Amino acid sequence: VFHCNFKVPLVSEVVVFPITADEYVKKEIDIASRLGAPLIIHGGCIVEPKMVLMAKKVALEHYLKSVQELARYAEAKGTDIYLENLSNYVNYRPFHYIFTHEAEYAFVFERLQAHSNVYFFLDAGHANIENGLPAEVVRKYHHLIKGISFSNNNGVQDQHFGIHDGNCDYADVVQAIVETNWKGLVAFETRNQTAKAALADLAVMYRESLTTEIAVA
Secondary structure: OOOOOOOOOOOOOOOOHHHHHHHHHHHHHHHHHOOOOOOOEEEOOEEEOOOOHHHHHHHHHHHHHHHHHHHHHHOOOOOOOOEOOOOOOOOOOOOEOOOHHHHHHHHHOOOOOOOOOOOEEEEEEHHHOOOHHHHHHHHHHOOOOEEEEEEEEOOOOOOOOOOOOOOOOOOHHHHHHHHOOOOEEEEOOOOOOOHHHHHHHHHHHHHHHHHHHHOOO
């Protein structure tokens, strides 16, 4: 898996920025194609907009257009694109991320049905910010989710803690994985826990969910 440059301004409300960013990401698609790997891209952010709701609407539309353009380019290269969600910060930030919650996921994916090479890479920690419900995202989009990144936080900041160190309901996330029979890439971005330890914790939760599922059945 090849991860894009996080700072590429695909969503800027300044029209020329996404156009330039598209050309940059096409170079990343070229690299991913040579590697035989999918490319993860982010929605990016807009900084200190004066009219927040309007700016976010325009930025989301720019993001969709960029993804459509990049999907066409990537398809010709035999490359898949994975869209990673970002944190839905709503207070006390001078910027706003795009592609952060259910309404935005729906807006984008409903308009990408013609592109069979675009998928979802769910960052469950990001989805937990501001009362997000990552388990419900799994239940709704499991058919599009190619990978899940696991970390935890306090629901306010993206702290990248271990999966038991925060308020994300990972028992429900894992239950959703079992319910939907989801299979895909598993990633960890934990600062206070090794990937090996995080994987061991996740494995325990997964086995417990399987046992619960069998008992209920």
